[in-house]
Amino acid sequence: MSSEERRAAIYLRISQDRENTRLGVDRHREDAEALIAARRWISAGIYEDNDLSGKGHKKRPAFERLLEDIGAGLIDVVVAQEWPRLERNRIDGVRIIEAAQRGHVLLTFAKGSDIDCTTAAGRLSADMFSAIARNEIEVKAERQSRAQRQRAEQGRPPKGVRPLGYASNGDVIKDEAEAVERIYIAFSSGASLRAIAAALSGGEGKDLPKMPNLPRHNRTLMIERNARRSEEDLEPRLVPTDSPWVSSTVLGILRNPRYAGYSTYTPKEVLTNGDRRRSWRAQILRDEHGEPVLGRWDRIVSLDVWEAVQDRLDDPARITNRAGTDRKHLGSGLYRCGVCDKPVKAQGLRYRCEGHVLRSRAQIDDFVVETVRRRLQLPDLYDLLPSADEPRMREIKGEIDDRRARLHRAQRDYDDELIEGLDLKRIRDRENAAIDTLEVDRLRLSLGMAHNSVLEARDPLTAFDGGDLAIRRQTIEILCEVHLLPHPRGIKVFNPDSLTVTWRQPTT
Structure with missing residues (x-):
């Protein structure tokens, strides 16, 4: 085959073309077509991956x-603009x-030379x-990472997609910030991620206190981008449908340290202990x-609220619950067996502790709810409530901060070659073990600091009656312990003495 009869394919790729202007790929196509015409080759088509990064292992359809x-x-x-466009x-x-x-294919570049991969010299050149x-990619990534860290060290808002509640420059967007506050309050009140997502979507769970009905944030962002495109006389891009909120989005909001005013920087390396929490x-x-x-x-939630939410999310009981964190029954895992003190489980229409108790769910729940309702009507309710040991909470937080500071000093000493690797490991093991113990103590105390929309309401009884299952469960957990005792089989009449409701005492 003569050089004039060679079939030449053009490969085009631009990593980022968010506005779909096609300026980059059109410019590269013109350069490639000029080269093909100069060589008198036959066009074999155009393979285009526009606005598609080649990072990682993402598939490129045209490639x-x-x-x-x-x-x-x-x-x-194969004709490309330069090697990085191809690989x-x-x-x-x-x-x-x-x-x-x-395939005995020649690789050639508008900004480069030919590479014949059928020869050892050609393959060496390609390598x-x-x-x-x-x-070049790694150097660029390091430079960008350093710039991001410097920005975070200065306390400036990170670049990128703005989170719900904040503008790109860090200013608070009032109505969205109020929604973020309600999300934190609802979760602190005992609501599940799923219930909050449903309430934000205006569906089941909409009875959560003052929970707004919001469009999905990705939809809002695209509408904003299209408004900017319109100002630049560009065609609008497809706006996502207003689909329901999902639990993972709510989780991301609850986990984001920015809402507590913390400056963040996420290094690319994975933590050595692999602990996701x-x-x-x-x-x-x-x-x-x-x-x-x-x-x-400006922070949207207080530091104490954010830390308490993290403690609840870190609770091993939630993390190991692979079936989900939403309970379907009022007393499942909340009521306890009066014989062995283990939490009872729901089984069909009953609560059960194997070998000890098997009780009617409806009878037990009705009695507990009515007992709690009476408690909520007492004029001295707030004098009877348990309270968290806030001084101890502050003390624990200070101890954790001190130990984290020791970890940072040890790492700095190791980097400066003042201590050996074994010394660094010993310090890490000791301080991380102490931090884990303190975090457990803080988790236990934080249960008493959780927001509760019922107990904080002007009319606790009305709030309890209108609350969802999660809020009712949390209210019961704060106020009392319920133990179920064995009940004679065959007797359908409910006996109030067959369970105990022990009110929690206020701490002094």
């Missing part, structure tokens, strides 16, 4: 078709080199181009003394 057509013998030359990870680099070698391209707090940037860096924006 995959290009490899298939090379394998089918339909292409003699963005080592795996795809090897694939295109091997495909070109097997060198590949190594140079990856090095710690990684949430590990996003909080700390100074050389181990103190959290505060952002230059």
Whole structure:
């Protein structure tokens, strides 16, 4: 085949073209077509992956078709703007080199030279181009990472997609911020992630106190982007449908340290202990003394509320509950067996502790609810409520901060070669063990600090009657302990003496 008869395919890729202007791919296409015309090759089509990053192992549809057509013998030359447009990870680099070698395909570049992968020298050149391209990517990533960290150290809002409640410059968006506050209050009151998501969607769970009905945040963001596109005389992009909120989105809001005013920076490396729960707090940037860096924006929730929410989310009982955190019955896992003191489980229409008790759910629930309702009507209700040991909470937080500061100092000493690796490991093991113990203590105390929309209401009884299952369960848990005793079989009449309701005493 003469050089004039070679079939030349054009591969185009621009990593980012959010506005779909196509300026980059059109410019590269013109350069490639000019090169093909100068070489007198035959056009074999255009393979385009516009606005598609090649990072990681993300599939590029046009690139995959290009490899298939090379394998089918339909292409003699591949023309690209430069090597990084063709390869963005080592795996795809090897694939295109091997495909070109097997298919006797020439790789050529508008801003570069020809590479003949059928020769050892050509494959060496391709490997060198590949190594140079990856090095440029890594250097750029390091530079961007350092800039992000510097921005966080200065307490400036991070770049990127704005979170619910904040503008891109860090200003508070009032109506969205109020929604964030209600999400935190509802969760602190005992509502589940699923119930909050349903309430935000205006569906089941809408009876959560003052929970607004909001469109999904990704829909709001796209509407805002289209408004900016309209100002620039650009075509609008597709707006996502207003689908219901999902639990994972609510979780992301509850986990975000920015709402408590913390400046955040997330390093790319995975924590050495692999503990996902710690990684949430590990996003909080700390100074050389181990103190959290505060952002230059107004916090939406208080530090105590945010920390208490993290403690509840970190509760091992939630983490190990693979069936979900939503309870379907009032007393399941809440009431306890009067014989062995273990939580009872719901089984059909009954509560059960195997070998000890088997009781009617409806009878027990009706009695407990009515007993709690009477309690909520007492004029001295608030004098009877248990209270958290707030001084001890502050003391625990101070101890945790001190130990985290020691970890930072130890890491700094190791980096400065003042201590050995074994010393660093010993300090890490000791301090992390102490922090874990303190976190457990804080979790136990934080249960008494949780917001409760019933007990905080002007009319607790009305709030209890109108609350969802999660709020009712939390109210009962704060006020009392319920123990179920064995009941003679065959007797259907409910005996109030067959269970005990023990009111929790206020702490002094």
